[in-house]
Amino acid sequence: MDAVFLARLQFASTTIFHFIFVPISIGLALTIAIMQTMYVVKGKEEYRSMAKFWGKLFLINFAVGVVTGILQEFQFGMNWSNYSRFVGDVFGAPLAIEALLAFFLESTFIGLWIFGWDRLSKKVHLVCIWLVSIGTIISAFWILLANSFMQRPVGFQIQNGRAEMNDFWALITNGQLLVEFPHTVLGAFATGAFLITGISAYKLLKRQDVQFFKKSFHIAIIIGLISSVGVALWGHQQAQYLIHTQPMKMAASEALWGKSGDPAGWTVFATIDPKKQENGMEIQIPYLLSFLSYSKFSGEVKGMLELQAEYEATYGPGNYIPPVRTTFWSFRIMVGAGSLMILLGLYGTFLAWRKKLEQPNKWFMRLMVLGISLPFIGNTFGWIMTEIGRQPWTVFGLMRTEDSISPSVGAGQILFSVIAFSTIYLILAIILVYLFSKVIRKGPYAPDDHHDEHSHDPFDQVVKEEKQHALT
Amino acid sequence: MHLLNDLWFVLVAVLFIGFFFLEGFDFGVGMSTKLLARTDGERRVLINSIGPFWDANEVWLITAGGAMFAAFPNWYATLFSGYYTPLVFLLLALIGRGVAFEFRGKVKHEKWKKTWDWVIFLGSLLPPLLLGVVFAGLIKGLPIDAQMEMKAGLFDMVNGYTLVGGLTVVMLCLVHGLMFTTLRTVGDLQVRARKLGQMLLIPLGLLLAAFGIMTYTMTDVFEVRGGILAAVGVVGLIAFLLSGYFMKVKKDGWAFGMTGAVIVLSVASVFIGLFPRVMISSIDQAFNLTIDNAASGAYSLKVMTIVALTLLPFVLGYQIWSYFVFHKRVHEKEHLEY
Numbered sequence: 150m151d152a153v154f155l156a157r158l159q160f161a162s163t164t165i166f167h168f169i170f171v172p173i174s175i176g177l178a179l180t181i182a183i184m185q186t187m188y189v190v191k192g193k194e195e196y197r198s199m200a201k202f203w204g205k206l207f208l209i210n211f212a213v214g215v216v217t218g219i220l221q222e223f224q225f226g227m228n229w230s231n232y233s234r235f236v237g238d239v240f241g242a243p244l245a246i247e248a249l250l251a252f253f254l255e256s257t258f259i260g261l262w263i264f265g266w267d268r269l270s271k272k273v274h275l276v277c278i279w280l281v282s283i284g285t286i287i288s289a290f291w292i293l294l295a296n297s298f299m300q301r302p303v304g305f306q307i308q309n310g311r312a313e314m315n316d317f318w319a320l321i322t323n324g325q326l327l328v329e330f331p332h333t334v335l336g337a338f339a340t341g342a343f344l345i346t347g348i349s350a351y352k353l354l355k356r357q358d359v360q361f362f363k364k365s366f367h368i369a370i371i372i373g374l375i376s377s378v379g380v381a382l383w384g385h386q387q388a389q390y391l392i393h394t395q396p397m398k399m400a401a402s403e404a405l406w407g408k409s410g411d412p413a414g415w416t417v418f419a420t421i422d423p424k425k426q427e428n429g430m431e432i433q434i435p436y437l438l439s440f441l442s443y444s445k446f447s448g449e450v451k452g453m454l455e456l457q458a459e460y461e462a463t464y465g466p467g468n469y470i471p472p473v474r475t476t477f478w479s480f481r482i483m484v485g486a487g488s489l490m491i492l493l494g495l496y497g498t499f500l501a502w503r504k505k506l507e508q509p510n511k512w513f514m515r516l517m518v519l520g521i522s523l524p525f526i527g528n529t530f531g532w533i534m535t536e537i538g539r540q541p542w543t544v545f546g547l548m549r550t551e552d553s554i555s556p557s558v559g560a561g562q563i564l565f566s567v568i569a570f571s572t573i574y575l576i577l578a579i580i581l582v583y584l585f586s587k588v589i590r591k592g593p594y595a596p597d598d599h600h601d602e603h604s605h606d607p608f609d610q611v612v613k614e615e616k617q618h619a620l621t
Numbered sequence: 622m623h624l625l626n627d628l629w630f631v632l633v634a635v636l637f638i639g640f641f642f643l644e645g646f647d648f649g650v651g652m653s654t655k656l657l658a659r660t661d662g663e664r665r666v667l668i669n670s671i672g673p674f675w676d677a678n679e680v681w682l683i684t685a686g687g688a689m690f691a692a693f694p695n696w697y698a699t700l701f702s703g704y705y706t707p708l709v710f711l712l713l714a715l716i717g718r719g720v721a722f723e724f725r726g727k728v729k730h731e732k733w734k735k736t737w738d739w740v741i742f743l744g745s746l747l748p749p750l751l752l753g754v755v756f757a758g759l760i761k762g763l764p765i766d767a768q769m770e771m772k773a774g775l776f777d778m779v780n781g782y783t784l785v786g787g788l789t790v791v792m793l794c795l796v797h798g799l800m801f802t803t804l805r806t807v808g809d810l811q812v813r814a815r816k817l818g819q820m821l822l823i824p825l826g827l828l829l830a831a832f833g834i835m836t837y838t839m840t841d842v843f844e845v846r847g848g849i850l851a852a853v854g855v856v857g858l859i860a861f862l863l864s865g866y867f868m869k870v871k872k873d874g875w876a877f878g879m880t881g882a883v884i885v886l887s888v889a890s891v892f893i894g895l896f897p898r899v900m901i902s903s904i905d906q907a908f909n910l911t912i913d914n915a916a917s918g919a920y921s922l923k924v925m926t927i928v929a930l931t932l933l934p935f936v937l938g939y940q941i942w943s944y945f946v947f948h949k950r951v952h953e954k955e956h957l958e959y
Contacts, residue, residue: 208723209723209724209727211723212719212720212722212723212724213720215676215719216715216716216719216720217716219679219683219712219715219716220712220716222683222686222687222690223686223701223708223712225690225697225701226686226690226697226698226700226701226702227701227702227705227708227709228702230698230699230701230702230770231698233690233694233697233698233701234694234695234698234769236694237690237691237694237695237697237698237917238694238917238918238921239921240690241687241689241690241691241692241694241697241917241921242691242921242924242925242928244687244690244691245684245687245688245690245691245692245925245929246687246691246925246928246932247687248680248683248684248686248687248688249684249687249928249929249932249933249936250928250932252680252683252684253677253680253684253936253939253940254939256676256677256679256680257677257939257940257943258939259676260672260673260674260676260677260943261673261943261946263672263673263958264672264673264947264958265673265946267956268946268947269946308918309918313917313918313920313921314917314918314920314921314924315920317920317924555698555702555705556702556768556770557702557703557705557770557771557772558702558705562705562706562709565706565709566705566706566709569709569713570709570712570713573713573716573717577716577720580720580724584724584727584728587727587728
């Protein structure tokens with residue numbers, strides 16, 4: 150195994166693992182902030198219990214998200230030092246701003262929120278959770294700004310043998326960011342929402358704390374539906390953007406070798422042969438690719454072979470076709486998961502609206518429990534498509550992945566760290582699932598676990614001893 | 622725009638100083654859970670005393686890393702790839718420690734708690750040790766070649782000098798953490814924290830002296846900045862002695878301030894000794910990384926300066942406010958989150 154492969158493996162595993170928890174944090178923070186707002190506005194204890202109960206899951210999850218995030222920032226320097234040198238002038242700034250603007254906000258106000266229930270006024274305490282929520286969203290903005298630069302580099306010039314920033318505003322208004330940020334953040338809102346609806350459905354099926362989970366389901370399903378629809382809309386925007394900025398990624402995600410023909414049909418299924426550079430069998434929906442690419446029912450889409458020739462002319466000899474099968478299927482899995490989320494969201498909202506959550510449709514509620522997994526599938530495969538589809542580049546058109554790694558780091562070192570971190574990730578994942586199920590099983594009105602039965606009051610201790618003395 | 626290179630060197634230094642001052646005491650409190658606390662209740666008091674703060678304190682390190690990346694990409698790239706394996710251990714320790722605070726109280730089981738107690742202890746011990754080793758390496762010099770690549774073997778990174786540096790940082794954090802404990806707890810725990818702090822001043826003083834002498838003989842920082850470092854050293858010595866005095870007369874707030882001052886001056890002197898270099902090459906002076914050849918371009922630095930100077934007052938403001946909100950001492954009897 151060579152260093153490039155291992156460094157990529159580490160990046161992939163860290164990012165995918167980190168991005169299980171990040172969207173939960175973003176989504177739950179928003180939902181909890183909404184619930185707590187309802188508590189402050191309406192004054193009903195029920196909403197406070199909601200914020201507290203979902204807050205427990207949020208905090209367990211947040212801890213894992215934070216600690217895996219440290220590695221996310223450090224690994225650029227550790228595994229990708231050439232990359233860091235070459236684009237650090239542009240790429241470092243958003244990371245530093247993310248820390249300064251978002252991480253401080255999140256970490257300080259989450260401390261205030263956890264420990265502040267009895268020490269802060271209701272309103273100030275509410276502001277704390279909103280600032281945490283805003284912090285998570287700001288954090289997403291800046292890290293996606295950095296990622297957008299990798300997809301479509303803007304606001305820089307090549308000088309002194311590296312990319313140097315020359316237009317900060319261009320980075321902020323990067324077209325890629327303007328489609329990627331809403332798409333990703335709405336996906337995160339949906340992730341939190343579907344987690345809540347799924348858990349609520351599970352409890353409703355068990356007929357435990359029905360009122361509580363009915364209300365939670367109601368609030369979350371609306372958030373879930375709105376964000377899922379938003380994800381799809383901005384996904385469509387992103388596809389239209391992609392066709393201009395990264396046509397190769399688009400062609401690979403369609404397994405389109407030659408020209409598409411006009412109008413272009415959308416391939417639902419294909420047996421792909423990357424060696425022969427052709428597809429065996431294809432099932433197509435006519436017109437749909439034209440619509441996805443241009444929002445109209447005509448228009449041709451360029452194929453990979455044509456683009457390969459173009460790129461060779463521009464960037465020199467090399468293979469510019471990303472792993473086609475992975476890109477093709479990731480796209481389909483993502484779209485499939487997103488579509489199912491919209492369907493579940495629609496029917497769930499309908500049930501909540503008709504007040505039919507009380508006698509739930511059993512099969513539907515079971516589907517909602519399974520539906521917890523959908524946003525994770527969508528998020529993960531969305532990122533796989535985005536990052537694999539950009540290959541062989543780390544920064545599109547500027548720097549190749551194989552040139553980005555750390556020359557001073559050996560494969561053995563990376564292998565050690567891949568094994569070490571993967572083991573830790575696995576352990577953390579198991580513990581997280583265990584703690585989640587424990588919190589869920591106990592429900593919202595169970596007393597806190599970590600109150601020990603025996604008193605720590607030294608006075609009580611003295612009384613006890615005196616009693617014992619009296620006895621003996 | 623050379624002024625901005627100086628400014629960013631100072632800002633990175635300030636972020637690390639802030640980190641060691643703040644996270645320093647919560648590392649110390651983390652170590653105290655094994656060294657000071659005798660019962661589960663005491664352990665929980667200690668963990669809860671840093672509960673609202675430790676996460677934000679750790680962000681100082683992340684921000685320092687981010688600022689390094691943005692302002693001195695070559696420094697970030699050389700340091701982080703050069704110290705690869707120590708950083709793996711640092712990250713593992715920080716990961717374990719972070720989740721341990723949250724997980725520990727979630728299951729009422731002896732073994733579960735004991736396991737996380739060890740994670741908290743090691744997770745609080747290893748980071749200051751490793752960072753001390755790294756910072757000592759920075760001023761001693763490392764095998765950095767003409768391509769700015771650091772190809773260090775184990776003994777370039779871990780040797781007598783850097784180990785003394787690491788242990789010094791551990792001891793500084795521990796004493797500082799004990800002083801924090803005297804401020805946030807009551808009764809027996811508070812008294813014992815003060816006593817242990819007083820006792821540990823002797824080994825801390827010896828370590829600081831040893832590290833100072835070794836730095837004088839083994840590095841060039843005194844040749845470069847002898848005058849100012851000597852002045853810092855004298856002020857540091859006064860702060861150190863005063864911390865002992867304040868512990869004795871039980872002025873805990875002052876004692877905490879003084880141990881904090883010792884940390885601030887110690888970390889500052891590392892950066893003073895480095896300046897204007899950021900990493901010293903033991904192969905050839907010409908290969909040193911400096912605030913010029915490691916830095917981002919003038920435009921990038923200007924943007925970052927505006928952003929940082931705008932945001933920093935707010936960050937400091939609300940962080941200080943959070944300490945104000947949780948100024949009350951932690952009692953075993955009250956409701957404890959962790």
